[in-house]
Amino acid sequence: MNFHVMTLFPEMIMQGLNVSIIGRAIEKGLISIEAVNIRDYAFNKHNKVDDYIYGGGAGMLMQAEPVYLCYEAIRERITSGSRPRVVYLTPQGEVFTQKKAQELAKEDDLILLCGHYEGIDERVLEEIVTDNISIGDYVLTGGELPAMIVVDAVSRLIPGVLNNDVSAEFESFQDDLLEYPQYSRPEIWHGKRVPEVLLSGHHANVEKWRHEQSVIRTRERRPDLLDNKEKS
Ligand code: ADE
Numbered sequence: 001m002n003f004h005v006m007t008l009f010p011e012m013i014m015q016g017l018n019v020s021i022i023g024r025a026i027e028k029g030l031i032s033i034e035a036v037n038i039r040d041y042a043f044n045k046h047n048k049v050d051d052y053i054y055g056g057g058a059g060m061l062m063q064a065e066p067v068y069l070c071y072e073a074i075r076e077r078i079t080s081g082s083r084p085r086v087v088y089l090t091p092q093g094e095v096f097t098q099k100k101a102q103e104l105a106k107e108d109d110l111i112l113l114c115g116h117y118e119g120i121d122e123r124v125l126e127e128i129v130t131d132n133i134s135i136g137d138y139v140l141t142g143g144e145l146p147a148m149i150v151v152d153a154v155s156r157l158i159p160g161v162l163n164n165d166v167s168a169e170f171e172s173f174q175d176d177l178l179e180y181p182q183y184s185r186p187e188i189w190h191g192k193r194v195p196e197v198l199l200s201g202h203h204a205n206v207e208k209w210r211h212e213q214s215v216i217r218t219r220e221r222r223p224d225l226l227d228n229k230e231k232s
Contacts, residue, residue, distance in 0.1 A: 067121075
């Protein structure tokens with residue numbers, strides 16, 4: 001998977017993602033991440049990429065042309081023939097889910113577009129964007145953190161990125177259930193014991209207990225997920 005992030009703050013993307021598991025995945029060649037500076041495609045000598053908003057209103061808007069030229073430059077480099085998927089990070093998008101991460105993980109190339117200021121000229125969005133994604137119902141100062149979240153969630157689904165593929169499959173949300181509680185050594189900490197069944201070595205009982213705990217936890221913390229399950 002090759003991620004191409006269109007941004008005004010490329011260093012933020014690279015510093016945030018070139019570490020830990022994602023950093024190792026890059027090193028191993030399982031994924032690649034390039035952060036492309038939209039400002040490099042400014043068409044005036046001041047490198048300005050924003051301007052006032054027609055019709056009035058507070059703040060500035062990112063102009064269409066630098067965004068388009070940046071997109072075209074990336075598209076020319078992408079070898080796969082078909083139109084690339086372009087994800088625009090915006091609070092107006094569909095809310096990002098594990099299911100969406102799985103869908104995006106099937107692509108060879110993914111372009112992520114980060115907005116700033118009051119947003120981006122609608123005309124270029126109409127021409128290049130295939131998916132509008134929000135990471136939740138709150139407003140951030142830019143699309144960089146949301147883009148990093150999408151890159152992280154998608155990357156960990158690429159085979160080999162996690163040390164054991166099993167954990168990518170069985171974690172929170174994969175089955176619309178939250179993950180069960182987990183424990184490591186010591187057996188007693190602050191007077192709290194690890195649940196007996198986990199020490200029993202009885203696999204079937206452990207699995208049964210974990211499933212029950214998942215259901216209890218989901219009911220307590222995210223009852224909306226159980227509603228989804230019943231509907232599907
Ligand atoms: N840009 C600003 N806020 C955002 C959000 N919640 N999700 C995606 N992109 C954003």
